[in-house]
Amino acid sequence: MIRKNILKIIALLVIGLAGFQLFVSHRLGTSGQRLREVEQRVIELGKENRLLRANLAHQASLAQIEEKARKLGLEEADLVFDLTLKPALVQN
Amino acid sequence: MSLETRCRILGTFFLLFFILVLSRLFYWQVIAAPRLSAQADDQHFVSMELPAQRGEIYSLDGFPLAANSEAFLLYASLPELKEEPYKIVESIVPFFAQEEEMASVSAMVRERLEREDLVWVPLKHRLNVLQKEKIEALGIEGLGFESEGVRAYPEASMAAQLLGFVGRDIDGQSKGYFGLEGYYDLELRGKSGWIRREKDPWGRPILVGEATLSPAKPGRGLVTTIDRAAQYLVEKKLEKGIEKYGAVSGTVIIMKPQTGAILAMASWPKFDQSEYWLYEQNLFPNPATSQSFEPGSIFKVLVTAAALDTQAVEAETQCDSCDGPRTIAEYKIETWDKKYYPDSTVADIIKHSDNVGMVFVAEKLGLDKLYDYLVSFGFDSITGIDLEGEMNPALRPKEDWRFIDLATASFGQGIAVTPLQMVKAVGALANRGKMIRPFVVKQVISSEKEIEIKPKLEKQVVSPVTARVITEMMIGAVEEGEAKWAKPKGLRVAGKTGTAQIPLAGHYDEEKTITSFIGFAPADEPEFVMLVILREPTSSPWGSETAAPLWFDISKELIKLWQISLGQ
Numbered sequence: 001m002i003r004k005n006i007l008k009i010i011a012l013l014v015i016g017l018a019g020f021q022l023f024v025s026h027r028l029g030t031s032g033q034r035l036r037e038v039e040q041r042v043i044e045l046g047k048e049n050r051l052l053r054a055n056l057a058h059q060a061s062l063a064q065i066e067e068k069a070r071k072l073g074l075e076e077a078d079l080v081f082d083l084t085l086k087p088a089l090v091q092n
Numbered sequence: 093m094s095l096e097t098r099c100r101i102l103g104t105f106f107l108l109f110f111i112l113v114l115s116r117l118f119y120w121q122v123i124a125a126p127r128l129s130a131q132a133d134d135q136h137f138v139s140m141e142l143p144a145q146r147g148e149i150y151s152l153d154g155f156p157l158a159a160n161s162e163a164f165l166l167y168a169s170l171p172e173l174k175e176e177p178y179k180i181v182e183s184i185v186p187f188f189a190q191e192e193e194m195a196s197v198s199a200m201v202r203e204r205l206e207r208e209d210l211v212w213v214p215l216k217h218r219l220n221v222l223q224k225e226k227i228e229a230l231g232i233e234g235l236g237f238e239s240e241g242v243r244a245y246p247e248a249s250m251a252a253q254l255l256g257f258v259g260r261d262i263d264g265q266s267k268g269y270f271g272l273e274g275y276y277d278l279e280l281r282g283k284s285g286w287i288r289r290e291k292d293p294w295g296r297p298i299l300v301g302e303a304t305l306s307p308a309k310p311g312r313g314l315v316t317t318i319d320r321a322a323q324y325l326v327e328k329k330l331e332k333g334i335e336k337y338g339a340v341s342g343t344v345i346i347m348k349p350q351t352g353a354i355l356a357m358a359s360w361p362k363f364d365q366s367e368y369w370l371y372e373q374n375l376f377p378n379p380a381t382s383q384s385f386e387p388g389s390i391f392k393v394l395v396t397a398a399a400l401d402t403q404a405v406e407a408e409t410q411c412d413s414c415d416g417p418r419t420i421a422e423y424k425i426e427t428w429d430k431k432y433y434p435d436s437t438v439a440d441i442i443k444h445s446d447n448v449g450m451v452f453v454a455e456k457l458g459l460d461k462l463y464d465y466l467v468s469f470g471f472d473s474i475t476g477i478d479l480e481g482e483m484n485p486a487l488r489p490k491e492d493w494r495f496i497d498l499a500t501a502s503f504g505q506g507i508a509v510t511p512l513q514m515v516k517a518v519g520a521l522a523n524r525g526k527m528i529r530p531f532v533v534k535q536v537i538s539s540e541k542e543i544e545i546k547p548k549l550e551k552q553v554v555s556p557v558t559a560r561v562i563t564e565m566m567i568g569a570v571e572e573g574e575a576k577w578a579k580p581k582g583l584r585v586a587g588k589t590g591t592a593q594i595p596l597a598g599h600y601d602e603e604k605t606i607t608s609f610i611g612f613a614p615a616d617e618p619e620f621v622m623l624v625i626l627r628e629p630t631s632s633p634w635g636s637e638t639a640a641p642l643w644f645d646i647s648k649e650l651i652k653l654w655q656i657s658l659g660q
Contacts (some may be wrong), residue, residue: 025300032296047162047239051221054161057246062324080652 137302138291144282146243147311149255149272151320152355152534158255158273158365161244163218164237166227168204170211173234177205183230187223188216218242218366242366249364251323253378254357254532256480257365270376272314272532274480279536282311315535317353322346325649326356330624333642334360338630343379343511344646346622349519349612351547352528354477355620377481384485384508385625388592389428389445389635390610391504393562394517396442396453398465401558404456407565411436411452418448420496425451428591428634442565443572445589447503454502462498463490468553469517470527471509477530485509504592505600511623514610517553519621521562522586522612525554567615575609575640580648582658586618587611587643589635594628604628607635609643619656622647 058064120128149158166184173180181202189197204213217240219227224237243258256271268277285308290301297303326344334342346356359379363371377383399405415434418425427447433440441449454462466472472487485508488497500506512530520527529548536543554562566586570579575589590608593600608625612618622643629638650656 028299031299032292032294035297035299050160050241051162053156054159054244054246057156057159058244060155061246061248062250062320063248 136290137288138295138297139286139288142285142287142306142308143241144284144308145241145310146258146266146282147276147280147313147538149280149314149316151316151318151323153320154315155320156246157251157316157318157320158258159244159246161242162239163220163242164224165214165240166216166219166224167212167214167236167238169234169236170205170207170213171234173205173232175232175234177202180205180232180235183232184215184227184235187226188219245365247320247324249362250320250327251318251357252362252365253359253376253380254318254354254479255365256376257368259368270480271378272316272479275478276312276314276533276536280311280314283309285309310539312536312538314533315537316532317348317355317534318357318532319355319653321653322650323356323358325653326646327358327360327362329642329646329649330358330360333624333638333645334626336631337626337638337642339626339638340628341379342627342642343383343625344622344642345380345511345515346620346650347515347519347530349522349528349618349621352516352519352530353534353547354530354532357532378479380511381475381477381479381482382510384483384510385606385627386507386592386595387504387509387514388590388606388608389504390514390518390588390590390608390623391507391509392442392445392450392502393521393566393588393610394465394469395450395457395462395502396438396565397521397554397558397562398462398469399438399453399457400561401465401554402457402461404458404461405438405453407439407561408437409456411438411441411446411449413452414441414446414449416448418451418499420451420499421494423496423499425499439565439568442588443568445569445573450502451499454498459490459493459495459498462501463493465553466501466507468551469520470513470550471507471517475510475512475516475530477512478532482512483510504590511625515621515623518610518612518623520553521559521566522618522621523559524556525552525559527551527553563615566611570611574634574636575644578641578644580644580651583613583647583651583656584615585611585613585644585647586615587613587640589640591633591635603633605633607633607637607639609635609639611643613647614656614658619654620647620650 145160148156148160151157168180181198185194185198185201201215204215207213215235219237227235228237245255254271256269256273258266258268258273261267266281268274268280273280285306287303287305289303290298292298326346330342330344333339341360343359344356345354347354357378357380361375363375368376396405400407412435414432414436416432425447428445431444432448433444433446436444436446436449438449438453440446441453466487472484474482474484487507497506516527516530519530527550529550531545531547534545536545563586566588567584569589570576570585570587573589575587579585588610590610592606592608594604594606595601606625606627607629608623610621610623612621624639624643624646626639626642632638651658
């Protein structure tokens with residue numbers, strides 16, 4: 001009786017594992033399309049990332065900042081005081 | 093026919109058939125094996141190159157000066173075109189051609205669209221996203237886009253000659269040329285990888301199939317010593333200075349004397365690295381390292397430093413031959429303003445930029461020692477900076493020097509140097525006599541490690557005392573010399589003006605000059621050593637009226653930028 005049950009369990013396990021292997025193999029074997037799509041997406045995102053980084057750097061460039069500052073009406077300071085210089089003493 | 097004969101015939105037939113099968117098998121398995129194996133591989137495997145990203149170049153503040161970006165190639169699939177070529181040209185060319193080149197670009201595009209021997213033609217490289225979207229919106233059948241990696245320069249043509257550019261080699265591979273791109277090409281380019289894996293009948297990868305991968309190794313990034321803000325303002329000031337003084341070209345170099353770090357290096361005219369092919373090739377080499385010039389009076393400080401260091405003269409030694417022009421062989425040596433100062437001290441000679449006085453100093457020094465110091469200051473070799481294309485103007489062998497050569501070299505004529513050689517030599521005076529090798533890249537970075545590049549001390553070229561004495565003389569030259577009017581208030585500058593004639597087929601040009609100013613500030617604790625050179629200025633031939641004011645103009649901005657304390 002026990003032997004019969006063990007045989008049944010083994011048979012079920014063999015059938016189950018074979019089915020599982022078949023399922024996994026099928027899934028993996030047919031995932032190529034999805035893998036290709038993911039890889040393509042990674043490449044596209046990489047390109048987009050590089051493009052955005054270059055655009056960001058361009059927007060933050062000194063020439064751009066200067067141009068935008070001028071449009072906002074900012075001007076270079078003509079007079080600069082150096083506070084590290086000793087102030088002139090009042091003469092008696 | 094007997095049975096035996098029939099058996100023989102049958103046996104022979106089987107033997108021949110066997111030989112035929114064998115030879116066919118030999119053909120498939122031995123002779124045609126490599127080809128068939130490759131065909132099988134093609135059917136079962138897909139191989140791809142994994143391109144390596146080129147390393148980026150950063151300024152001192154980590155801002156990308158040369159980055160990687162994407163652009164688009166516009167192409168046409170000729171059999172799919174539905175519209176007439178002239179109509180397509182009219183629609184697309186205005187999106188990427190300038191007004192002045194419209195006709196030539198239109199003709200080129202039309203010629204390609206009308207080709208009958210091709211099915212696929214490239215129309216325009218390096219389109220940006222905006223241009224691509226506008227052309228796409230036209231919905232012209234037969235036109236398409238392919239993305240292509242390009243080098244981007246966020247600060248446009250800033251430091252163009254210093255950075256260099258990326259072009260193609262004879263195999264069509266990306267390659268860096270000139271400047272940093274050329275010098276560090278192997279570091280920057282990285283190593284391409286590849287992948288080979290099994291594919292299904294539709295060309296899709298099989299996840300559980302055989303696969304071999306050699307990952308791409310991206311190029312290393314370079315962090316430079318270039319101060320972006322300083323570089324920006326120097327380029328602007330230089331361009332304005334060239335316009336103001338009517339010069340043909342100009343160069344500015346700023347270096348930290350204690351470390352040799354190049355903080356800014358600008359030349360004008362320059363070129364746009366992203367469209368380098370539109371410019372003359374003579375603009376590509378960096379004039380700061382690849383062009384020589386006769387330095388003129390800025391050289392006097394080095395000759396005097398040599399004379400002081402060997403104790404041939406002292407600061408207070410009086411000149412006994414400074415009361416008039418000197419005649420050496422058939423040559424007459426005069427002062428630049430025809431004024432003579434009898435009994436001048438060596439300090440006065442520097443202050444007045446006295447050519448006759450310098451001949452006196454050089455005589456005291458002697459040819460052997462002068463030559464030794466020229467070698468010691470580095471005028472017989474390249475500076476060793478990490479930029480491609482550095483040149484070394486030959487220093488004539490000592491045996492070829494005559495007395496007149498000693499005399500003219502004392503005031504910087506008859507000897508050729510590069511601007512960077514001058515900065516390195518004067519940098520040693522600013523650094524208590526210690527000569528440091530100039531450098532541009534301070535860090536090489538990759539995903540695995542960061543390599544710090546440390547300043548390199550080369551030698552003690554003059555004693556600290558000599559450096560101090562010559563510094564005082566240079567301060568005197570600025571405070572009381574011809575350029576004192578341009579000096580910013582409160583800043584102690586050690587400097588020297590220079591005006592050199594331009595050699596021209598065995599003689600000197602009567603009118604054209606190269607003007608210069610070299611100096612460091614603040615004189616006591618220098619934050620920078622700077623050289624300004626203007627070639628052939630037309631507003632004035634003198635360094636004191638052209639290069640010196642530009643030097644002081646730039647230094648005023650540097651004081652603000654770096655918040656340099658002016659002290660008392």
